[in-house]
Amino acid sequence: RTRSLEYRMAQLEALGRFLEEKKQDILEATALDMRKPPFEAEFSEVLLCKNELNEALNNLSRWMKDKHVDKNLATQLDSAFIRKDPYGVVLIIGPWNYPIYLLLVPLIGAIAAGNCVIIKPSELTKNSEKLMEEVLPQYLDKDCFAVVTAGVEETTRLLENKFDYIFFTALVLPAALHLTPVTLELGGKNPCYVSDTCDVQNVARRVAWGRFFNAGQTCIAPDYVLCSVEMQEKLMPALREAITEFYGSEPRNSPDFARIVGDEQFKRVQALLSSGRVAIGGQTDEKERYIAPTVLVDVKPSHPAMQEEIFGPILLIITVANMDEAIDFINSRERPLVIYAFSSDNKVVNQVLERTSSGGFCGNDTLMHVTLTSLPFGGIGSSGLGMCHGQFTFDTFTHHRGCLQRGTGLEPINTLRYPPYSTHKMGLIRTATSIKRRGECFLL
Amino acid sequence: MGRMAEVVGRARAAFSSGRSRPLEFRLQQLRNLQRMVQEKEREILAAIGADLHKCGHNAYSHEIMGVLGELALTMEKLPSWAAPRPVKKNLLTLRDEAYINPEPLGVVLVIGAWNYPFVLVMQPLIGAIAAGNAVVVKPSEISEHTSQLIANILPQYLDQELYPVVTGGVPETTELLTQRFDHILYTGNSAVGKIVMAAAAKHLTPVTLELGGKSPCYIDTDCDLAVACRRITWGKYMNCGQTCIAPDYILCHPSIQSQVVENIKATLREFYGEDVKKCPDYERIINKRHFKRIMSLLEGQKIAHGGETDEATCFIAPTILTDVSAESKVMEEEIFGPVLPIVSVKNVDEAIEFINRREKPLALYVFSNDKKLIKRVISETSSGGVTGNDVIMHFFLATLPFGGVGNSGMGAYHGKHSFDTFSHHRSCLIKDLKMEGTNMVRYPPSSQKKLDWAKFFILKRLNKGRVGLIMLALLGVVAAVVIKMAFY
Numbered sequence: 001r002t003r004s005l006e007y008r009m010a011q012l013e014a015l016g017r018f019l020e021e022k023k024q025d026i027l028e029a030t031a032l033d034m035r036k037p038p039f040e041a042e043f044s045e046v047l048l049c050k051n052e053l054n055e056a057l058n059n060l061s062r063w064m065k066d067k068h069v070d071k072n073l074a075t076q077l078d079s080a081f082i083r084k085d086p087y088g089v090v091l092i093i094g095p096w097n098y099p100i101y102l103l104l105v106p107l108i109g110a111i112a113a114g115n116c117v118i119i120k121p122s123e124l125t126k127n128s129e130k131l132m133e134e135v136l137p138q139y140l141d142k143d144c145f146a147v148v149t150a151g152v153e154e155t156t157r158l159l160e161n162k163f164d165y166i167f168f169t170a171l172v173l174p175a176a177l178h179l180t181p182v183t184l185e186l187g188g189k190n191p192c193y194v195s196d197t198c199d200v201q202n203v204a205r206r207v208a209w210g211r212f213f214n215a216g217q218t219c220i221a222p223d224y225v226l227c228s229v230e231m232q233e234k235l236m237p238a239l240r241e242a243i244t245e246f247y248g249s250e251p252r253n254s255p256d257f258a259r260i261v262g263d264e265q266f267k268r269v270q271a272l273l274s275s276g277r278v279a280i281g282g283q284t285d286e287k288e289r290y291i292a293p294t295v296l297v298d299v300k301p302s303h304p305a306m307q308e309e310i311f312g313p314i315l316l317i318i319t320v321a322n323m324d325e326a327i328d329f330i331n332s333r334e335r336p337l338v339i340y341a342f343s344s345d346n347k348v349v350n351q352v353l354e355r356t357s358s359g360g361f362c363g364n365d366t367l368m369h370v371t372l373t374s375l376p377f378g379g380i381g382s383s384g385l386g387m388c389h390g391q392f393t394f395d396t397f398t399h400h401r402g403c404l405q406r407g408t409g410l411e412p413i414n415t416l417r418y419p420p421y422s423t424h425k426m427g428l429i430r431t432a433t434s435i436k437r438r439g440e441c442f443l444l
Numbered sequence: 445m446g447r448m449a450e451v452v453g454r455a456r457a458a459f460s461s462g463r464s465r466p467l468e469f470r471l472q473q474l475r476n477l478q479r480m481v482q483e484k485e486r487e488i489l490a491a492i493g494a495d496l497h498k499c500g501h502n503a504y505s506h507e508i509m510g511v512l513g514e515l516a517l518t519m520e521k522l523p524s525w526a527a528p529r530p531v532k533k534n535l536l537t538l539r540d541e542a543y544i545n546p547e548p549l550g551v552v553l554v555i556g557a558w559n560y561p562f563v564l565v566m567q568p569l570i571g572a573i574a575a576g577n578a579v580v581v582k583p584s585e586i587s588e589h590t591s592q593l594i595a596n597i598l599p600q601y602l603d604q605e606l607y608p609v610v611t612g613g614v615p616e617t618t619e620l621l622t623q624r625f626d627h628i629l630y631t632g633n634s635a636v637g638k639i640v641m642a643a644a645a646k647h648l649t650p651v652t653l654e655l656g657g658k659s660p661c662y663i664d665t666d667c668d669l670a671v672a673c674r675r676i677t678w679g680k681y682m683n684c685g686q687t688c689i690a691p692d693y694i695l696c697h698p699s700i701q702s703q704v705v706e707n708i709k710a711t712l713r714e715f716y717g718e719d720v721k722k723c724p725d726y727e728r729i730i731n732k733r734h735f736k737r738i739m740s741l742l743e744g745q746k747i748a749h750g751g752e753t754d755e756a757t758c759f760i761a762p763t764i765l766t767d768v769s770a771e772s773k774v775m776e777e778e779i780f781g782p783v784l785p786i787v788s789v790k791n792v793d794e795a796i797e798f799i800n801r802r803e804k805p806l807a808l809y810v811f812s813n814d815k816k817l818i819k820r821v822i823s824e825t826s827s828g829g830v831t832g833n834d835v836i837m838h839f840f841l842a843t844l845p846f847g848g849v850g851n852s853g854m855g856a857y858h859g860k861h862s863f864d865t866f867s868h869h870r871s872c873l874i875k876d877l878k879m880e881g882t883n884m885v886r887y888p889p890s891s892q893k894k895l896d897w898a899k900f901f902i903l904k905r906l907n908k909g910r911v912g913l914i915m916l917a918l919l920g921v922v923a924a925v926v927i928k929m930a931f932y
Binding site: 037038039040042043047069070071072074075079080082083085087088164175176177179181184186198199202203205206209245246247248254255256257331342344346349350353357358359360361362363364365368369371372374375376377378380381382384385386387399400401402403404405406407408411414417418419420421425426 | 460499501502504505531532533534536537541542544545547549550626634637638641642644645648650653655667668671672674675678714715716717723725726811813815818822826827828829830831832833834837838840841842843844845846847849850851853854855856868869870871872873874875876877878880883886887888889890891894895898899
């Protein structure tokens with residue numbers, strides 16, 4: 001029953017009502033889980049979700065349609081199309097950093113594509129998990145969309161079951177046992193190159209915003225900055241000013257700055273503070289799991305902060321001589337989820353784009369490429385597999401089935417392919433099915 | 445350092461040099477491939493013939509024709525496929541450049557199969573080269589003549605470091621799979637598919653698996669049986685049944701079963717003459733192991749036609765089995781041989797139920813004059829691909845994605861789908877550092893006013909036509925100025 005357009009639209013609209021009616025609950029849950037500022041929560045967990053939802057509702061009937069394809073001479077009289085089939089039962093495992101948004105985006109695509117879904121919210125954000133478990137079934141068809149809560153052990157057992165698609169942020173080995181296709185949205189260290197020619201204050205503001213949003217717990221946050229020594233001197237006061245502009249002189253008291261989600265994560269991020277030298281911030285409070293917006297300088301590739309994705313409110317600055325050195329630095333490491341490049345010279349931005357590889361790319365800003373649902377969001381190499389957002393999510397959860405419907409008439413044309421074979425038949429076949437380069441006359 | 449690590453390392457260094465990326469280089473390599481296929485045609489046909497007892501005409505139409513077609517299509521379309529693809533923007537990004545940039549993944553691995561040993565290596569290779577990657581090619585060792593030939597001629601035409609050919613059996617393939625690749629395309633069976641996927645998982649390598657299954661073929665009572673059976677006969681017995689998308693078994697009403705058998709028999713005589721064994725157009729089973737495997741499927745079955753075998757030459761005559769039970773061995777695994785079981789079903793509902801109780805197949809076939817019935821079968825089942833009123837043919841249309849689902853595989857290729865499979869679609873948003881005013885709404889400290897502006901920018905949709913666009917653009921500029929004044 002998940003297959004009709006009406007059913008899918010009804011379920012999606014119900015999701016829309018969930019976002020509307022339970023907005024306050026969502027803001028409260030995420031605030032309890034990691035002191036997410038209501039603005040950030042409303043922007044990232046609610047607004048961006050609504051965006052995806054509207055995109056799906058507006059376009060679903062078009063996405064679902066059979067896509068007719070170009071035909072060759074042999075199939076001119078036939079019907080050839082790609083049928084969009086649901087996979088079946090799919091599993092979505094959500095992460096904890098944007099517990100509603102990062103669960104709902106794939107869910108929207110999976111429902112739109114006509115699948116049944118097992119939803120497993122993160123056990124680390126207890127309040128959001130509880131919200132999903134108790135409230136979501138009030139809106140969605142309980143038989144087709146089930147919310148399952150599970151810790152690490154139970155998730156492992158959950159993965160022993162066969163699913164037709166798995167979307168999550170962890171291991172893919174169990175999926176191989178059942179030949180289940182996967183989409184993995186992982187992470188990495190996202191570099192941020194700042195060239196010498198740029199409006200320093202604007203750059204500082206945009207980088208600071210991207211880094212400290214959600215207390216740095218964003219998979220696409222700028223992880224480290226690459227710039228020249230001169231730029232570093234200019235950036236420092238600009239960053240200080242941006243942080244003060246955003247959070248006041250005492251960020252701990254600002255309602256707009258979040259906290260680390262759990263004690264284990266807090267300890268991990270705190271340990272990274274020993275890398276290099278603290279230029280801005282550095283204060284922590286274990287009880288509140290507060291880490292101040294921090295900038296570290298004199299960081300070396302061997303330091304702990306350069307060994308793993310930071311996923312916290314710490315921005316590293318590494319100095320390089322020039323753009324070429326920055327590009328070599330980036331290319332010597334694993335491919336990240338996103339690369340940022342700041343310059344008022346468009347050529348510089350394009351050079352960085354062309355000579356590197358990453359999931360996505362944003363020039364002269366941070367995070368914003370994910371607000372555009374027409375851009376595919378995903379990683380490459382160790383930063384992930386597959387993509388989503390907008391129609392890409394729909395396509396991720398859809399099996400694109402090639403269909404050719406022939407007529408039973410015109411059988412004489414088919415005799416060309418049947419044995420017994422002959423050179424004469426061969427010549428005719430070549431003409432009927434080959435694709436000629438443009439400009440070549442096909443009658444010859 | 446092991447041999448595999450060396451080969452892959454060299455390919456990676458060659459890829460990092462950047463020389464596989466310019467369009468002109470890719471087109472040059474593809475042109476070289478085209479020359480290779482044209483100049484070495486005789487050797488290629490001979491190798492395939494030695495491996496599968498396949499006559500020149502067959503080998504040409506099954507393998508070479510497809511490759512030449514794919515090359516021509518790819519060379520023509522490559523510039524448009526490789527170009528950045530602009531995307532629809534929202535109000536917030538109106539002044540920016542937003543596009544998807546197709547980029548090479550890096551070093552990809554193509555593992556071929558033995559049943560169509562040339563085309564199943566060439567077609568993925570074409571897409572991988574077109575997408576700008578380095579490609580390690582591993583043809584199947586079971587089709588040893590073709591494998592050896594590919595290892596000999598490919599380096600004569602293509603860049604040797606970027607596109608190395610690796611030969612060998614299970615130990616060599618296992619070692620190869622421990623290396624890190626950026627994509628693996630494997631054609632073969634599900635059991636090995638799982639091994640490939642598990643090995644790829646260790647490096648988070650995406651995979652395209654072209655596997656198999658039992659492709660059902662439903663024949664409705666309302667259809668031209670003579671035509672249907674001729675087409676089915678062609679698809680079933682070509683390459684001696686060793687085709688991943690061959691109609692594996694037939695489902696039909698018991699009342700037409702004997703007619704079906706008679707029609708197929710008549711067609712077989714038309715195709716192969718009175719003595720199939722002497723006919724040059726009929727192939728052989730690839731080796732003794734598969735010969736024995738298929739033989740065991742015949743045990744206890746009612747043979748309506750055929751059944752003659754000759755182990756020395758791996759010959760199995762075109763065979764039809766009737767009144768086959770769904771639980772018998774021949775209905776458990778993919779036959780991959782010239783044995784066609786006919787299973788009785790009362791009607792199309794039973795057929796659909798029968799199909800849905802089993803693993804999703806690579807292909808599904810329906811024969812009927814009733815278009816609605818065909819549409820119904822397609823809608824109520826799932827399979828890699830479908831051909832209605834014929835068999836195999838959806839494979840030859842490059843605009844259709846060719847691939848499996850569930851146990852029959854994941855991912856797809858052919859034509860542009862190959863290019864996209866071997867590309868990374870990188871999202872790019874290029875802004876400038878001006879117009880900082882509009883950005884102010886997102887910076888802390890937050891306020892309801894800022895949130896309302898954010899909603900305006902993010903949720904507004906841009907589908908109001910040219911005039912609407914200009915209005916919105918003006919509105920955006922005005923908004924930027926207003927906000928700048930309010931919040932600066």
